[in-house]
Amino acid sequence: MDISQIELKNVPCIEFDCTCGRTHKSGIKHISVGSGSIQSLPFYLKDFKNVFIVSDNNTYEVCGKNVISVLEEQGYSVSQCTLFSKGFLVPDEKALGSILVEIPSDTDILIGTGSGTINDLCRMISYKCHIPYIIVATAPSMDGYASSVSSLIVKESKQTFETVFPYAIIADTDVLKDAPLNMLQAGFGDIMGKVTALADWRLSHRINDEYYCDTSVALVNRAMQKCIDNLYGIVKRSPDAIKALIEALIISGVAMGFVGNSRPASGAEHHLAHYWETDALSKGQEHNLHGISVGVGTVVISRLYNFVNNFKPIGLEIPDSKYVEYMLARAGVPVSPLEIGITKSVFHRSLLKAMEIRPRFTILRYAAQIGILEEIASSITSFYYK
Ligand SMILES: [Zn+2]
Ligand SMILES: [Zn+2]
Known part of the structure; x- marks a missing residue:
């Protein structure tokens, strides 16, 4: 089977x-x-x-x-x-x-x-x-x-x-299907986060020989693809799209249970989201829904993969930032840190510090390891905050 x-x-x-x-x-x-x-x-x-x-x-x-x-x-x-x-x-x-x-x-x-x-x-x-x-x-x-x-x-x-x-x-x-629209969009943002989460896992498997489970990855990828296939139905609240979305969200949790940690579901995009959320909390400000921040984090980290790959080819299939951005935008999910109220200084700092949130190997740690994180953080910051 x-x-x-x-x-x-x-x-x-x-x-x-x-x-x-x-x-x-x-x-x-x-x-x-x-x-x-x-x-x-x-x-x-x-x-x-x-x-x-x-x-x-x-x-x-x-x-x-x-x-x-x-x-x-x-x-x-x-x-x-x-x-x-x-x-x-x-x-x-x-x-x-x-x-x-x-x-x-x-x-x-x-x-x-x-x-x-x-x-x-x-x-x-x-x-x-x-x-x-x-x-x-x-x-x-x-x-x-x-x-x-x-x-x-x-x-x-x-x-x-x-x-x-x-x-x-x-x-x-x-x-x-009657949940507030931004919650449906957050769910889709959390699902798209698997694109970079799985890329980080592949990267760590290749570089550190970290344990990797093809079955869990295939399970998450299949559920995510079903959501993407039903993308237009999410904002229209079509029963099939809502079912595909909740199933993907549950499957993602099941995959975490199989593996015993959140590797199949969470990577650098979650660390960025976590950094922004913690920063807002420390200032007593309201923060975005988790999945909305994760969606933006996924676009940013996909872009970061491209920057790193241009500097030094990673030799792995890397996330396509245009594809991620296009899919999220189709569902009306924010795709830029400016859209969700992240200031330039917080954004820049988050790229440098988010990897310290967890001892997990991600593209951020890889960029730091090969000595280009600071340069890339500045480039990506000026890409968004012109
Ligand atoms: Zn999440
Ligand atoms: Zn397995």
């Missing part, structure tokens, strides 16, 4: 010996993607009695109350908490504390209705309280649904915690 061709619904509980020499498995028990999939929730709750639902004031309206009525109709004892925020809900100690205050001590299972923030919060609570959690996705905006990492703001800085996989992921395309 060619695992890279596997259908998403067959991924849960899979375990196989891969050509990369490792045994891969998925830690997620159930994945349900499709129109009306919220109705399938009771099926996944057969082993549980007391359900606790976490939403925020937006996701409660678009999904949480529907989930509650589906479960109450089936006779479940449901309690819930709705986290209120005026703008974006921040996944910090206060939000975690609010959930802990509300959660009944006899809760058997936690259900989060939301996207990145609610997922990160519920995953942490699930891990600390030893209660499984289900995420009912409300937006195809990022690829964290199927991962086991929780990104939280702790002591005012963004930190990642290794926690648990969700017990189940429910992605109802009837809900997802």
Whole structure:
């Protein structure tokens, strides 16, 4: 069986010996993607009695109350908490504390209705309280649904915690298609980020002999291609395009689970996005949605690959910055750091410093290693900030 061709619904509980020499498995028990999939929730709750639902004031309206009525109709004892925020809900100690205050001590299972923030919060609570959690996705905006990492703001800085996989992921395309347009665009930005993430992995495999898994790469590439094939449908909210997008985002998380780290999904483009986000946070400013920053980071890093390759041929297939930019622009996703409010000095500094965010080998580290990072950072900065 060619695992890279596997259908998403067959991924849960899979375990196989891969050509990369490792045994891969998925830690997620159930994945349900499709129109009306919220109705399938009771099926996944057969082993549980007391359900606790976490939403925020937006996701409660678009999904949480529907989930509650589906479960109450089936006779479940449901309690819930709705986290209120005026703008974006921040996944910090206060939000975690609010959930802990509300959660009944006899809760058997936690259900989060939301996207990145609610997922990160519920995953942490699930891990600390030893209660499984289900995420009912409300937006195809990022690829964290199927991962086991929780990104939280702790002591005012963004930190990642290794926690648990969700017990189940429910992605109802009837809900997802109505998500705010910038969240759909962010999801596509996060997917296009795989172009440079996978290039960085190939590069490190070649240069450092880092472990590499062809199957995981093929899985992510196939899902990304399906999204690109449906590109025009994303802004039109066509069910097929929304399904391709959420499937790609989930597959990307599954690939991370197979490999045991975020290599298949995250490289220098994510480090740039992370740098910009942290910088905004430190100044008390609102930052862009993760996938929007990643989209811009992908264009910048693709361009950086071209600069490096012109200086010294890399000898590998490198990302095509024009292609990446064209695809993102077609979906209305920003493609330049100016469009997302990054100042010239922050941009220049991010090119020099983003590689220090993680000890991961990327094109930024490679450029530093061959002694051209400063020159390239200046060239790319003056390309954008004329
Ligand atoms: Zn991402
Ligand atoms: Zn493998």
